[in-house]
């Protein structure tokens with residue numbers, strides 16, 4: 001469990017994190033989302049005791065980071081995948097981390113195996129691809145077998161197979177009862193990975209909800225209608241009571257009519273429909289609308 005209570009960080013007159021109160025729960029992958037500059041990194045640095053809050057608290061397993069006797073056993077973090085000495089092998093990097101944090105050396109090979117790096121663990125980290133460095137960062141986060149994982153943009157640099165692998169790993173880690181927090185400004189990554197979403201904008205909480213409930217904020221599902229041979233079919237849709245929006249790529253987005261009603265109208269007008277699909281706003285669309293007040297970059 002990771003709890004933030006009134007967590008605030010000000011830089012002079014500018015408030016980077018503004019009285020953030022939220023709980024990140026065990027057994028779930030929570031997406032921590034916000035546009036660039038929303039305050040995600042600042043929040044994570046405060047959780048990890050690397051930045052002092054102006055006000056409020058961040059607690060890991062009920063205690064502030066500074067009170068944790070063996071922090072790597074409580075919270076594992078991946079903030080910067082480049083923070084590895086290039087001449088050191090992945091295995092040596094993890095062994096040094098284990099030694100410095102009084103963690104068993106045997107854990108190193110376990111986590112290398114879990115992140116799929118065993119085969120290249122002896123090579124210098126300097127020759128690792130970005131995806132391999134991400135995996136090494138994950139291995140370091142997992143080293144202390146922590147109950148809370150904070151991962152900053154872990155998808156970055158992974159190829160599609162790597163992304164699918166990471167999703168499974170994150171789901172498994174949550175399934176083991178861990179609190180998995182995944183920060184990103186990419187909504188599309190969350191759609192398949194996160195159970196819950198904590199969304200911030202301008203340092204403030206915008207949403208703390210399940211993924212499904214967040215999507216329900218979207219406009220109700222609409223129909224995408226195309227009738228290639230009938231450029232004025234929209235008039236019939238409007239006359240039947242549909243709210244119709246022209247799409248720049250051709251066709252119309254129709255709400256207020258069911259698919260069978262559109263089908264019947266087409267039959268009545270002798271129109272051939274080339275597309276009739278239901279369309280819902282993507283997570284990206286909903287995110288843009290709920291954070292639009294916070295959309296300007298700072």
Ligand SMILES: Nc1ncnc2c1ncn2[C@@H]1O[C@H](COP(=O)(O)OP(=O)(O)OP(=O)(O)O)[C@@H](O)[C@H]1O
Pocket residue numbers: 011014015016034035036037038039040041042043185298
């Ligand atoms: N040391 C600092 N001094 C002054 N302002 C800062 C400092 N660090 C961060 N900020 C500001 O605080 C705000 C929040 O930044 P932060 O890096 O936490 O956002 P973020 O959500 O992590 O963004 P991104 O997705 O781009 O990483 C930004 O406006 C940033 O410019």
